[in-house]
Amino acid sequence: MQCTFSTDGDVLIVSPAGRIDTTACHDFKAALNAKLDESRARHLVIDLAAVGYVSSAGFREFFLVGRRMGREGGTLSVCSLQPQVREIFEIAQFATSYPMYDKREAAVAAVKAA
Numbered sequence: 001m002q003c004t005f006s007t008d009g010d011v012l013i014v015s016p017a018g019r020i021d022t023t024a025c026h027d028f029k030a031a032l033n034a035k036l037d038e039s040r041a042r043h044l045v046i047d048l049a050a051v052g053y054v055s056s057a058g059f060r061e062f063f064l065v066g067r068r069m070g071r072e073g074g075t076l077s078v079c080s081l082q083p084q085v086r087e088i089f090e091i092a093q094f095a096t097s098y099p100m101y102d103k104r105e106a107a108v109a110a111v112k113a114a
Helices: 024-039 056-071 083-091 104-113
Strands: 002-008 011-020 043-047 050-054 075-079
Touching: 002 024, 011 024, 011 056, 011 104, 024 056, 043 056, 043 104, 050 056, 050 083, 056 075, 075 104
Parallel strands: 011 043, 011 050, 043 075
Antiparallel strands: 002 011
């Protein structure tokens, strides 16, 4: 699993690629938390366009980073979910806690408008 990072104002955008499974979730968590510590971004958008699988351990990391963002006065949004990943997020009712968007642009615009 690889992650690329970019910023748009006070929005940190992370784009993981590959599988976020039991093994990769530790690398994902470490890379994401290090970048959040470094950037001090207020909002986080995770673009899942290149992620084909998320295990339960990987899914847990989304909730943990969402709680971190909330404690720090920020927000978490996810976007561009592949159909099989979207199904997992919908079954777990992720959208009741954090917004999900079809496109990255929509996610970034929504958090900037908030």
